Amino acid sequence: MTFSICVREPYEDEDGEQQTRYGVAVTTRLPSVGTLCPFANEHGAVATQSFVNVSLGRRGVEYLADGLAVEDALQSLLNADEEASQRQLHGVDSDGEFAFSGAECRDWFGHTVGDGYTVAGNLLTGESVVEETAAAYEDSRDEDRPLATRLVDALEAGHAEGGDKREDLHVQSAALLVRRTDDRGPEERPFYDDLRVDATETPVADLRETYDLAREGYEMAMERAEEREEGAEPEESGGDGN
Numbered sequence: 001m002t003f004s005i006c007v008r009e010p011y012e013d014e015d016g017e018q019q020t021r022y023g024v025a026v027t028t029r030l031p032s033v034g035t036l037c038p039f040a041n042e043h044g045a046v047a048t049q050s051f052v053n054v055s056l057g058r059r060g061v062e063y064l065a066d067g068l069a070v071e072d073a074l075q076s077l078l079n080a081d082e083e084a085s086q087r088q089l090h091g092v093d094s095d096g097e098f099a100f101s102g103a104e105c106r107d108w109f110g111h112t113v114g115d116g117y118t119v120a121g122n123l124l125t126g127e128s129v130v131e132e133t134a135a136a137y138e139d140s141r142d143e144d145r146p147l148a149t150r151l152v153d154a155l156e157a158g159h160a161e162g163g164d165k166r167e168d169l170h171v172q173s174a175a176l177l178v179r180r181t182d183d184r185g186p187e188e189r190p191f192y193d194d195l196r197v198d199a200t201e202t203p204v205a206d207l208r209e210t211y212d213l214a215r216e217g218y219e220m221a222m223e224r225a226e227e228r229e230e231g232a233e234p235e236e237s238g239g240d241g242n
Contacts, residue, residue, distance in 0.1 A: 002028040003121030003163065004037060004047040005133055005154050008092040009147060019181045020094060025151035027174035027203045029164040034175025034196030042181045044070055046091035050105045050122045053081060056089050064093050071098040090118040108165075114138065119154075125162025133158035148193055148211055151176050156204045174203035176211070192218050 004026035013019045022045040024038040039046045039057035043064040048057035056077050063073035070093035078084040078100060090099035090111055099111040099118045109122035112134050119134045136157035140150040155174060164172075178193035192214035197206040 002026055002033065002037060002049040002088075003119070003124060003129055003133060003155075003158050004049060004090075005117060005119045005137060005151060006040075006045040006047055006091045007117040007137065007147070007151070008044070008094070008097075009116060009141070013182050017182070021147055021178060021180045022092065023147045023151050023176065023178040024091075025148075025155050025174070025176040025207075027155050027159065027163065027172065027207075029166045029169040029172050031171050031173050031199040032196070033173040034177075034198065038175050038177045040177045040179040041065055042179050044091055044093035045177070045179070046070075046074065046089070047120065048087065048089050049120065050088040050102065050109070051083065051086040053083070053087060056081065056087065060089070060091060064091075069093060070096045074098050074100065088120045088122055090120045092116065092118060119158075121158070123164055123166060125165045129158045129161045129163055132161045146215075148176055148178050148195075149208070151178075152204060152208045152211060155207070159204045170201050171199055172201060172203040173198050174207040176207065190215075190218055 006024045009021050011019055022040050024040050024045040024047050026033050026037045026047055036052045036054055037047050037049050039061045041061045046057045046060040060074055070091050074089050085102040085104040087102050088105055097113045097118050099113050099120055101109050101111050105122045108124045108126050111120035112130055117137055119130050121130050133154045137154040140153055175196040192211055195210050197203050197210055200206045
């Protein structure tokens with residue numbers, strides 16, 4: 001029903017300190033995938049799909065926060081899941097990757113693991129969906145663009161290859177989530193890094209537009225806050241105030 005990508009990237013923060021960011025993005029031909037599949041924190045990223053067991057994702061990132069390696073964390077959850085053969089579960093942590101596709105997932109299904117990323121999908125038009133998603137991400141890694149936009153590009157590449165094969169299901173969804181080791185708390189986290197498009201016929205395009213608008217709104221709000229801190233009155237926008 002889905003294809004998704006989880007990634008780990010090192011970066012240098014404004015103080016010159018080495019940090020890591022984790023991201024996960026997903027799309028499917030069902031509504032509200034963002035409530036079910038993507039999970040991330042400052043320790044890693046996990047996606048759970050096929051016959052979804054949300055607790056695999058939620059507990060997966062909790063285990064990473066407790067210090068378990070991603071392979072140990074996710075494999076232990078699968079070992080305790082009586083329906084593991086129907087699951088797909090994959091993710092990354094600070095220095096590893098893990099991907100699992102159960103034998104009872106529905107064709108086409110499969111996954112790939114690269115240096116710092118994993119991609120998995122099921123009910124796809126073919127293996128090329130996963131391959132192109134991975135290739136698009138790999139091609140973008142040296143670009144000076146936000147991870148969120150590059151994750152959307154990766155989804156777009158897989159979508160262009162056919163994506164989810166159930167063309168009779170026109171209601172679709174997509175989501176992305178990015179977390180960093182230097183996140184200071186939910187109240188200071190850019191909200192454009194945690195986005196969902198819950199019901200649409202053009203999920204990837206709408207996710208990109210949502211990101212662009214959310215980032216614009218966040219930056220405008222930050223500018224207003226800085227003006228108030230400096231004692232200046234923010235410029236009033238036009239319109240009737242609504």
